[in-house]
Amino acid sequence: MTRFRFSAGLAALVTVAGLAVGLAGAAPAVAEEAAPVSWSVTPADASGPDGRVAVEHEIDPAASADDRFAVRNLGSEEITFRLAAADGFTNDNGRFDMLPSDQESVDSGTWITLPESVTVAPGGTAVVPFTIAVPEDAQPGDHAAGITASILSVKEGEGTGVGVESRVGFRVMTRVAGELAPAYSVQHLEADYRTSWNPLRPGSIDVVFDVVNEGNARLAVAGLLSIAGRTVAFPAEGESPQEILPGESRSVALTVSRVWPLFAFPGEVALSPTVISASGEPTDEVAVEVASSSTDVLLWAVPWPQLLVLVGLALIILALLWRRGRSKRNLEALLTEAREEGRRSMAGVGQG
Template sequence: MKTHPEHVVAPLCSRVIAAIAVLLSVGAGGVLAGTSSAAAADEPPVSWSVAPAGADGPDGRFSVEHEIEAGRSIDDFFAVRNLGGEAATFALSAADGFYNDNGRFDMLSSDRESVDSGTWIALPDSVTVAAGDTVVVPFTISVPGNAEPGDHAAGIAASVMSTSSGDGASVGIESRVGFRVMTRVAGELAPALSVGHVIADYRTSWNPLRPGDITVSFEVVNEGNTRLSLGGMVAIAGHETAFPASTDRAQDVLPGEGHVFTVEIDRVWPLFMFPGEVTVSPTVTTADGAMTTVAPSSASLFVWAMPWPQLLVLAGLALLVLALVWRRGRSKRRVDAMVSAAREEGRRERGSLITPNP
């Protein structure tokens, strides 16, 4: 049994589908554990939390991770704590998991059908918890005999229904809180990925004394059978920029999923064109929790960086120089013409002063 090292609880989000809204608290880095509250218009609020547990209560895990052979099963527990002032009944469910566009782990909403490890989890339909009490709920993960080796993600959630009235209509709201369940089916791991849809764009600063910026976007697709933690480097225009940024968490991608990265490279002077390269260096978590590296994958890129502002300035300077040269030449020609006219006038005047001999 492994424990996930991260613990981040995300804010609550909501979605209304027809007359049912699904509220799912999603944790960063693959953790769905958290605390939520919900209340109907005329009912006291219900507040609760859900976390992995041992038989005696919460055990400090924030997600569940097991390696199980195909055709075998394993038992585990989670705890539902009622933080409200009255007893409450919580519906329990399991569903396939995925990483959303924001990089956070999520699980399928109740109106969508699971087809993978969300169907491997057996648990009670509901649990009733007294005010301020905690109930430990058992569940079983049963891996089919034909399950493919590798990582399979799901989530377990506890939910309550509430209603909200407005404009004469009542809307049912299902509020869910849960955690991630990662099942690794024993067998050969074959990590693989591809890098594609590489797009680079240079944004010109129309101030010729300021450099521009390059934006590089690309998609990394997990083509193997194990969860990958992605990171790497974009090298272009003499800059090497890491992704994700040092202030961001590592981005996990499940088998068959992809994630689009966007990398900003600041302060790049336009020098007509820049070749570059995207290098993705993934890591894989082994069964004992250690991280192992995978052979990097790379893709080339190219971007035009036309120095239009600088060219306009140079063109303006060239026109100014040409104008000054033309004006100087014109002035010189006028002076030369005036000097020639003066000389001619002088010769005529000297000729009129000469009297011929009789």
């Protein structure tokens, strides 16, 4: 089993061939051994952790950059940690992750050179240098990787032992210098009206779509959904824009509540992505400007509960009118019969 944790507050859980691997956030990781071990891994300078949560570099092809990270042993015993680098990606939860140890990296995870291991005294911190060397033929744009420090422990269970590799790490983003070509598309857009079957209550509108990063730069995605006379911003107030790595996509789900069904709602999804700079922040530089876009959406919202109520009322009114008409016809028939009976009686008296 593999337990995997990342230092930027990003976590994932991956299970591979009986080996559990984990990457954790800024909190230390704990290995489930006889003597628990906890440790942290963060970017650093020569003196120790420097406050960064990730490493960001812009490097020319065929050039390199040197950096450091710190491994801190929070346990009570000396530990030798295995060090490794691998390609990074965004998992289904929208969190940064990196390839498990049994998968081979093919991109920037292979550009990182670092020691195979480091031994850290109890309560101590080791500063480890590493180098990012960009190949001459590397494509311009953003490339994601991660660096981890791990230990392997064994959990006993019913006569068998399960190897558990626990990894703690941080993100390494490399922007290869060259022309940035940001591009994106909106795909799989779906809109649905959720009917409230209580005719006195409005329903809601759900809109789901994928934003696909088709360029070579990281994008921070934000925008607006306009429908049914309402506007919903994404991300919501107080949230950070969604970050999408090149070649990846992110699903966006939006809800507009308290909407009365009015048969049809035309709407629009407007996106305003921003390129994230090599320092990890959105940038408004003209050289990397990304054009906004809009995608039309048409939603059908048939007011079935209200129509059923109207049909019911119409049936009740028709029934009342039919009954009233029938009663009137019955009364007229009785009156006619009474008149006929009166005439017959008068005729009999005359003949007598």
